[in-house]
Amino acid sequence: MDVRLSLDEVRDLATRTLMHLGASKGNADAVADVIAAAERDECKSHGLFRLPGYSVALRNGRIDGKAVPVIADLAPAVVQADAQGGFAPLALNAGRARLAEMARSQGIAAMPLVNAYHFAALWYEVEALAELGLVAFAFVNSRSYVAPAGGTKPLFGTNPMAFGWPRKGRPPLVFDQASSASARGEIMIHKRDGKPIPEGWAIDRDGKPTTDPAAALAGAQLPFGGYKGAAIALMVELMASGLPQSHFGYEAAAEDTGDGGPAKGGELLLAMDPARFVPGGDGGAALDHAEQLFARLLGQDGTRLPSDRRYAARRRTPVEGIRIPQQLHDDILAFTK
């Protein structure tokens, strides 16, 4: 049994639940916006599915729902967003304009995020920067879930990297992909639904391949693409929590209370202004040039751009609404009682 909700109802449900549990309106709105955007784009594993985790961590006081982020310039092209022990989205929103301003004035700029609890879709960040006309990267890590190349025990988070490229008069080209073979949320959803996971996603506690989602969650996820994906997982760990000096995956795992809420970890955003990468400052020419590449790509049968499926969902859900399992809806409502 599913419950059908409009996108406004999704956002309201998230905001109300978080505020009921003590979040400030600013924090609740920032988290609810990301959850609603994920449901809108049918990224179910970052939608309302995450709300119980956010809620538990608020209720037990592990995360400060009233945190007020602090934004500080560290260098002419580096601005730090300090979430002050709160959720990532409000701090990212608070720093975004300064990051964009630096990228335009310096050509490239970086925003390390610290003291944050991250649970949100990463494409949301790079899309927001690309909507401002900037090329963007985002790196975030999480608790240790993924084995390194050749190893059998969790070391890295699922460590997504997201990339955004602005397009004239269209939504940006965006990808957001875990450096694990699958998102952890996908394995959690398979477990919830009693379905086996595909081969190649995970190994069990003994390092043996498994298709049992419970054994996978207790064992280790595998990187995508073998040792190359593992190298990217390592790079994301260093970019997301090495440079910002935040928690590596194993440090976040050591602090894990098992409440199902988000982990402490770092994030790093990079933003580049195409106008500052060529003499004369015609960034529009770079975007036009890229459109020729995209046209060639789409000229081959069977291809699509990385974000196309998400944008198709975005056109559909405002009309059709979204569906979530009755049980999830009940679980969320229980937090407000």
Place this chain on the structure above:
Amino acid sequence: MDVRLSLDEVRDLATRTLMHLGASKGNADAVADVIAAAERDECKSHGLFRLPGYSVALRNGRIDGKAVPVIADLAPAVVQADAQGGFAPLALNAGRARLAEMARSQGIAAMPLVNAYHFAALWYEVEALAELGLVAFAFVNSRSYVAPAGGTKPLFGTNPMAFGWPRKGRPPLVFDQASSASARGEIMIHKRDGKPIPEGWAIDRDGKPTTDPAAALAGAQLPFGGYKGAAIALMVELMASGLPQSHFGYEAAAEDTGDGGPAKGGELLLAMDPARFVPGGDGGAALDHAEQLFARLLGQDGTRLPSDRRYAARRRTPVEGIRIPQQLHDDILAFTK
């Protein structure tokens, strides 16, 4: 039959050959240094194996071996290296100090490379920046060889991305990996040696999987790791030639004269100073923190750091020398007659 050479003999052979064909000493030395470094680290596909390609393109005048690179600030954190129609290495050497200076003063900086012909190992660039204490990325594209996700025709170059992280008192952590399932040079070496290629590397002209290296070279290479590797190939194309406004892979392919020499294409380097990513400027703490991550990784049986094999070769070859096929040696010597 192999020919055994010392590393000095490798460098001399490359320098002499390139200068005989009209390269200036600066250009010849810069290319020879990268070739010798590749042989030293047993990266055979970027070693003397490439010298005939460089040589042909010099001899037929397609590439200007006397080019004098121009280095110009485009923004406070962006410096452009213009190779003026010459080989990439001299231009990259010429811009490196300015890029490092910008990274230290601004926190992060970028160097687009344009009007360059690229054929060299990419790890060389990020290692040089990491040796200066900077975290570094490099992106470079090449002629269209790789099919996009879902497609069957070449669109992207093999598009390597390299990453470097500085270490105290040790060579940097570096990886350099094609976004194709294999380097093109590896397929070329399989063809030369009459060996089949592994499954998953390529499709033939009809889009069917093949293990025949000749059919693979005539068809399309595949990205590593399925659609995720394809997304990285697209990102590298945009970073390497989109932002710098250089040649995409299909534009370089359209200009291909079939002489076996390097293609025109862009490259982009990013450099970050760890000291500017935290309040107080203690970049050393970030490096110490990363060492804890590396120790955990190496604590698992069967693991190694991405650059370890290359550094092991680097300790061995100065003593043992390097070996190249007699035929390759003969081919190189023929250019000087």
